[in-house]
Amino acid sequence: MSTNHVTGGTARLNLSIHPICAFFKQYWRTFQEERRRQKLRTALYALNDHYLKDIGISRGMIEHIGSNPTVDPRFVGRDYLESG
Secondary structure, three states: OHHHHHHHHHHHHHHHHHHHHHHHHHHHHHHHHHHHHHHHHHHHHHOOHHHHHHHOOOHHHHHHHHHOOOOOHHHOOHHHHHHO
């Protein structure tokens, strides 16, 4: 009888921890995304105007691209970001 009680208690404990774990996983993903976007902004600000024009953005667009999660920054060439 005590085995059933312990097993039942463990199942209830796991169910109550699940929302907490989900919260921390989402927080971590959000934190990582913000760090990635900050690195993108830093790399774009480091480029000169010629490179920015070459990849099709202006200096005024950097903050929008780096801050707006609905903007997909994949169009920015990695070779420019690494060589800048």
